[in-house]
Amino acid sequence: MISVYHYMSVAAILFAMSTYGVLTRRNAIVIFMCIELMLNSVNLTFISLSSHLQNIDGQIFVFFVMAVAAAEAAVGLALMIAFYRNRESIDVDNINMLKW
Amino acid sequence: MYDKLWLIPFFPLVGSIINGLLGKRFIKNEKIIGAIGTGAIFLSFLVSCKFFYQLVNDSVKIHETVVASWMSVGNLQVDWGFLLDPLSAVMLMVVCGVGSLIHLYSIGYMHGEEGFYRFFCYMNLFAFSMLMLVLGNNALVMFVGWEGVGLCSYLLIGYYFEKQSAGDAAKKAFVMNRVGDFGFLLGLFTIFWTLGSKHGVWTINFVEISEKAHLLSGDMILGAGVTTVATLCFFLGATGKSAQLPLFTWLPDAMEGPTPVSALIHAATMVTAGVYMIGRMNVLFAMSPTTMMVVAVVGALTAIFAATIGFAQNDIKRVLAYSTVSQLGFMFVAMGVGAFTAGIFHLMTHAFFKACLFLGSGSVIHAMHHALHHAHLSDDAQDMRNMGGLRKKMPITWATFGISCLAISGLPFFSGFFSKDEILWWTFASTRGSKVVWVIVVVAAFMTAFYMFRCLYMTFYGEQKTNPKAKDHVHESPWVITLPLVVLAGLATVGGFVGIPHVIDVAHIGNKLDQFLAPVFHHSQQLHNIEAHGTASTEIILMIFSVVVALVGIGVATMMYLKNPDMPAKFTAKFSKLHRWVFNKWYVDEAYDVLFVNTTKKLGIFCWRGFDVNVIDGIVNGLAKLIGAISTALRHTQTGQFHNYALTMVFGTVVMLAIFILN
C-alpha cells in the first residue's frame, strides 16, 4: 500500500539530500542544480498531494514552480557568467570579497 | 491665558535653526550670531517672566495647554502639551535666566573659536530641549527633551573633536546616560502598563498619573510594589542624567567641553533634570518609602564621595565638577527625605552659585590661556598650581568667585545657607529622614567648605605661580564675561531670601518658595505624612551647628592654603613671642598635613583613581568591551562564505523543526 506519506517521505529525503548538496558543493552551478532539485522535491509533494486531496490546485502550482525555476535558472546562469567574467571562477569559496 | 506657552521653547529652536543653517555661510559675523543665540533665549526669558508673574497672581496654579495632538495609539492619546505649574515655572526661570547669562558670557568666551556658529546652534538647541523637558505635560514630551539634552550634551562635550580625550569623554557620557535612559523608559513602561492593564487608565500625562497614582498602591510586580520598582527605575534614570553613584564619572570628564557648556549643562540645568524628574513624579516617589530611602542614601553617599575626591584635584574645573556631583547629592538627599521644596530650592541656588563659579573659572582660564598663549607656553591653563595671586589682576572675577564660595559653603544669609540648611533640617527631622544620613551630609558640607576655599586660595591668593613670562599678560576679562558673573554673584547672595526658614523669619516674610510650590508637593507630603517635626530651638541649634561646621571648614582651608608671605615676617618682628607659636603652629600644620591632609588626599586619590577610575570606569569599559567582543564575534560569523551562510540557515531550520517535534 502506498500512501501519500510514502511520496512525501521521498520528497523529504530528496529535500534533505539537496540541502546536503547545497552545503557541500563548491561549484556554484552545481549548487544551483541542487536548488533545482529542492524545487523538484516540492513538485513531488504537490503532485502527490494533488492526488491525495483529489484536487487540481497542486498540479497548477507545480506549473508555476517550474516556470519560476526556469526564470531563476536563466538569470542565475547569466549572473554566474557575469561573476566568472570578473573572477575567472565560479567556485563559491571565491565569493569572499564581501565579508565582516 | 496660558496658550502661548509654546513660545518659550520656540525661540531657542528658531535661534538654533537660524544659526545652524545660515551661521557658517551667510551670517559669519560673530556678533550677529551671538546676538541671535543670546537674543533667542533672552526672549524666552522675558516670556517666562510674564507667565511666572501671571502664575504667581493666579489662584489656579496648574495649567495645561495642548498645542497639537501628537498621536493616538489605541486608547492612548498623547499631545504636544505643556504644563505650567509652580515647579515648572521655577525651573523655567532658572533655565532661561541662567541660560541667558551664560549665552551672553559665551559671546566673549568663545570669541575667535572655529565653529562659533555651531556652538550657538547647539546651545540654543540645548535650551530648547531643556525647556521641552521642563514644560512637557506628559512623559513622552519630557522624554523628547530628556533625549535632546543628552544629545546636545554629547555634541558639546565633544566640541573639541580634535582632542582624543574630548571624544572619549563624550562616549563615556553617552554610555552612562544610556544606562540611565534605559531605567527611565523601564520605569515609564511599568507605570504605564500597570495603570493601563490593571486599572484601565492608559495615560502618560503627569497630571493624570498624579491623580490616579493611588490606584497603584496595592499592585505588585516582581515581588515588590509597582511604585517601588517603577520609581527605582526612574531613579536609575536620574542617576545617569544627574551623575549620581554609580553613574557619576562621566560628569568630571565632561569638563572637556567649553566652560560655558560646563556651567549651563553640567552644573546649572541638565544635570538637575533628575532632581526635577523626581519632583515631577513626587506623588509616585512618596508612595514608596523604600525608594525614598535609596534616593537619600545614594544622594548622601555621592555627596560625601565626590567631596572627598574634590580634595585631590588640581584642575580648577574638575574641582567644580566634583563639587557639582556632591551638590547634586545634596539635592537627592532632599528628595529622598521628602523635602521636595528644599531640593528644588537647592537646585535653584546651586544654579546661581555654581554657574557663577564655573563662569568665574572660565574667566580665569580664559585669561590664563591668553597669557600663556601670548608667551608661547604650553602650561596647563586649568591647573591651579599654575595660578595663585590672581586677586589683583582679576578683581571682579575674584569677588564674584569668592561670593559664590561663601554661598556654596553655606555662610549665613548667602543663598546656599538657606537651601542647604533646609535640607539638613529635613534630613534630621523629617519622618522619612535619618540621623545617619544627616551625619554624612554634615561631613560633606564641611568638606565642601574646605575644598571650595582651597580652590579659591590656590587660584586667587598667595604668590602668582604662573610662568614669569606669562605673568604680566593675565588681565581681567571683558564686560560680556564679567557682567554675567556680577549678576550671578548677586543672585547667589540674595537668591536665598525667597525661602526663609520659619524660625529665623523675624520680619514675617514667610517662606515664599514653599508657599509657591505647595500645590505641587503638599498633597503627597500630607497623604504620606511626610513632614519635619521638631522644636524651634532644635532647628536653631542645628542651624548654628551647620554654620560652625562651614566656618571650621573654611578655617582649616585658610590655615592650610592661605600662605601670605608677609604675615609671618610681620608677626616675627612685632610679636617675637608669638613667633614660636606661629612656628609651632607650623608644626601642627605639618603634622596635620601628614596625618590628616595626606590621608584624606590619599583617600581622595584612592577614591578617584581606585574607585572612580578602576571600578566604575572598569565596569563601564568592561561592559563596552563585552559588547565589543560580542559584536566582534558576531562580525566573524560574517565570513563572506556562501557555505557558512547556508549552513546557518539550515541549522536554524533544524533547530526550529526540533523545537516543533519536542513540543
Place this chain on the structure above:
Amino acid sequence: MSLSDLLAMLPILILAFGATAILMAGAWYREPLPLLAGGIVTALLGALSAGLVTPPVPEIAGLFSAGGYARFYTILWSLLAAAGLMTGSRYIIEKRIGAGEYVSLVLYAAAGMALLSSATHLVGLFIALETFTLAFYILIASNRNCALAAEAGLKYLLLGAVATGFMAFGIALIYAASGSLVLPDAVMRLKAETGELQAWGLLGWGMILIAVGFKISLAPFHLWTPDVYQGAPAPVTGLLATGSKGAVVAALVGLLAMSGPVWNDLTDLVWLLAALTMLAGAFGALGQSNLKRLLAYSSVTHMGTLLVGVLCQTSEGFAATTFYVVVYVVTSLGAFAVIASLADGRGEPMTFDQWRGLGYRHPVRCGVLVLLLLSLAGLPATAGFMAKFAVFHAALQSGYIGLLMIGILASVISFAFYLRVTMLLFQPDEKASSWHQGSVFEHTVLAVCSSAVLVLGLFPGLLFGLIRQILP
C-alpha cells in the same frame, strides 16, 4: 478576467505595461534621461491611479485583493519605484547601464511588490514574491564591471533560491494540511479540532517563516544582508532594503489580519526570532566601520522590531507594524539616497574613513543623513520614534514584556552606532575630500524623505488614521 477586474488592477497594469513599453523604447532609443523620466512618470501614474480609481470589485481574479490595504501598498511601492529611479538616475547615466532595462526592471519589481502586498491566494503570493526577487537579482549585479556587485548578486541569488525552495515547500505543506490555496482559508483551516495546528500546518508555517526570515533578514537567516547591501549599488540597495522587505511584511500582516490569531502555536518561536534578530542586528552593527554594512545591520534590528508588532496579532499591532513599515521605508531609502547622491568616479563613500569630516564638505546632505540616522535610532520627535513607540505600545498591551525589554535594550545599544556616525560626520578632518554634488533628482528624494520623517514624527496621527481605516 472581466473588464472590472482589469479596472481594479489598473495600477499594476500601468506599472507592468509601462515597464514593457519603456523596455521596448530602450531597445531603439538609448538616451537614458527620457527613459528615466518616462519611468518616473509611469510610477507616479501608477500611484495616482491606485489612489484615485476606486476598484469595482473587491478581489481580482481570486488571486489578489483590491481593497484599501492593497491599494495603500500599491501607492507606497509605486512611489518607492519613482524615488528609486530618481536616486538611480546618476548611477545609470554614469555607469552606462542599459537605461531601458534598468527602468523597466524597477517598475516591474514595484508591480511585484504591490501584488505581493495584496495577495489573497498562495499562487499569487508565490509568483509575486518571485517576481521582484528576480528583478533584484538582476538589479544588484547590473553594473557588470564591478566584481563586488557580481558577488553580491550571486550570493543573493544562491541563498535566495534556497529560500524560494523553503517557501514552496512550506506552501506545499500548508496545501497538504488545508487542501486549499486560497487565503485566508488555507491558513485558517490548518487548525485541528483541538485548536492546535496540525503537524503539516506547523511544518508548513515553519518553512514559510524561514523563507520570510531570509527575505526580511531575521537572525539567523540574516547573514547575507550586510554583504549584499555593501556590494549592490546604493540606489538598488535602497530599494532592496525597503521594498523587498516591506512587501513581505505587508503580505504577512495582511494575511494575519485577515485570518485572525493563527499563530498561537508559533508565538514562542516568533518571539525567539524577534529577540534574536533585534540583538543580532544591534550587536552586529556596533563593530562595523562601513556605513552600508552598518545600515544593513540596522535594518536587521528594525525587522526584529517589526516582527514584534506582527507577533502581537492585534489590530493595534498590525496598525503599528504598518506604520513602522512606512517609516522604515522612507528613512532607509533616504539614507541610501544620501550615499547614492555622494557617489562619484571613485565609487560610493562607504568606510568611516571616507565619511569622516564629510559634514563640513556637504553640510546639507550630511545633515539630512544625521536626521535619518537619528530617526532610525528612534530619537523622540522623529518618525522612527513614533514607529518604535507604537510597536512597543502594542507589545505592551499584548503582554510581551520580555520582548519589550529586549527591544528597548536593542534600541539603547543601537543608539551608540548611529551617534557614532553622526559624530564622525562632523569631525574636522583636513583630508576629507569632496564628493559629487548630487543631481536635482537625488536632492528631491532627500527633501521628500527628510520632510516625511519630520512630519510623521510630529503628526503621526494622519497616517495612523488612514492605516486604521484600511487594515483588513
Place this chain on the structure above:
Amino acid sequence: MTTVLFYILGFIMLTATLLCITRRNPVHAVIYLVAGFFALALMFYLLGAPLAAAWQIIVYAGAIMVLFLFIIMMLGLAPQETPEGPGWRRWGPLVLLSASLMVCTVLLIMQDPAAGKEIGDFYLAPQAVGESLFGRYVLAVEMVSFQLLFATIGAYLLGRPLSKGEGQ
C-alpha cells in the same frame, strides 16, 4: 503494481540524486540529475498527472538542464571541480545536519493523521489542467510570462559583452 513501481522509481531517483550531489565532475552531475528527473516524471505519471510528467521532461530535463550543461561547457568548468573534495571532517557534520533535517521533516509529516491513507485512483486529464490554467489562473499565467520575459531581459543584461564605457 504501483507499489513495485514506486519503490523502483524511488530507488532510481534517490540513487541518481545521491550520485548527482557527490560526483566531482559537474557534467556527470547534470547527467545523473537528468536521470533522476526522468524517474520523477514517471512518478508524476503514477500519481495521475501526465501533464506534469510531460512538463518535467520538457522543461526540466529538456530545457533547464541543457542550459546548465551549456553553461558548464561554455565556462569550461568540467575539469575545474577540484579533486580535493570535502574531507570527512568537513562533510561529516553536514551529513548529520542534513540527516537530522530529513528525520525532523519525516517525523513531522508522519505525525499528521491524514498521512496514512492510501492514495486513491486519481487522474487529471491535461485538458482539465489547461482549462484551469487559462481559466481561473490566467492572471497568474500572465504574470509568469512576464517573469520569463524579464528573466530573458535580465539574462541579456548580465550576460552580453561589455559595451564601450560601461561601468566605468
